[in-house]
Amino acid sequence: AAVKMNSRMIKVLMHGPAKLSHELPPDLDQVARAGWVLGPCGAILLKSLWASGWRTSIDASEVGGYEFEVNEVYGSLADLRVDRATYLNRAMARGVSFAIRMLKDATDLPNADTLIATVGVSIDEKDEAFFLQGVTIRFFSRRGEYPTWFEDLERYQREAIAVLDMADLADLDSLAYFHYGK
DSSP, X not given: OOOEEOHHHHHHHTTSOEEEOSOOOHHHXXXXXXXXXXXXXXXXXXXTTOOTTSOOOOOGGXXXXXXXXXXXXXXXXXXGTTOGGGHHHHHHHXXXXXXXXXXXXXXXXXXXXXEEEXXXXXXXXXXXXXXXXXXXXXXXXXXXXXXXXXXXXXGOSSEEEEEEEHXXXXXXXXXXXXXXXX
């Protein structure tokens, strides 16, 4: 199976394969270095995002939705603005690189095989805030009630979206659109 993505993502990737990088910008690297922690009901949570403000009493049916709420990562793309022609391609490469790293780092956690990462970036270049929006990466698992919006990615007309899971990491062919560059 291939990485699930909408047609807008495929269009972004047609400008050349997204060059993934093991190196992340400081904001994403800080989240990655902090790693994962298990929260209420075994929720898989990004340690740097799960703080005292989050409720700690959840029902098992809420695990996926709770993870979705907590594990929303914003990645700045300000440094990529210099080259408009490759901006979106590099934006997606950054988001996917982060998603892959975090999925790999979660491999040994209980229920990690149910973990999903979504990567999204706005493609609406007419939006005055286009270059300020960044890339959004979310992590959640297929446990309990979880967001099902990713089952119909085509409904998102102004966003390029990719959905990765643990099987994509095991199957390098599913990552054919992406490759590690320098």
